[in-house]
Amino acid sequence: MSSPARARTDRRRTGPATRSDLLEATKRLLAGGAPVATLRVDQIVAEAGMGRATFYLHFKDKSELMAALAEDQVAWRDQIGAEVLADPELTRESVHLLMRTIVGQWAENWGVLAAIIEVAEYDTAMATIWKTAMGEVTEKAAEQFRLRWENQPGDSPDPDMIAELFTWMFERSCHQLLRDPSRADSVAAGMTDIIWRVLDYRA
Incomplete structure (x- = not known):
């Protein structure tokens, strides 16, 4: 029995x-x-x-499970709240809150995200999932940058390239620095300074 x-x-x-x-x-x-x-x-x-x-x-195997886990872990891209970046009344505090939320989530799930990034280095399917997810984050950010800068005089910056650079800078920084979760507040503060200066661009 x-x-x-x-x-x-x-x-x-x-x-x-x-x-x-x-x-x-x-x-x-x-x-x-x-x-x-x-x-x-x-x-x-x-x-x-x-x-x-x-x-x-x-x-069917562990690879398929890891792919599903990657999709689950990057679901935040759909609730990132990037639209706040185009708000003409945007404040630095609002940017900081957004950065703290995203950095905090990354720090909380660092072990899982690190595993996903590791697998993406050698697994084509995982690499596609991860790059697609980061691409969607880039598109959301670029759209907000474009809206924010569209009425500025003179030559405008390239919102698509800036958003792509920022997305991968954010990914690499969180992956490397949040091995130590006690640095989350400092990382969020640093990211806030960078993006605030970018958003406040004047031609």
């Missing part, structure tokens, strides 16, 4: 909560320091409290 724990682990669960459970279990393992290169399906299902069979009902 199976123990309750064994029965719970071996049960095949197919609902959306199970997919979410697998993603959350992977996040916990990565946040706890498990190397993504050696992370095994056995570890993930053990952490999630389910059997291998259930894993393969949702993902």
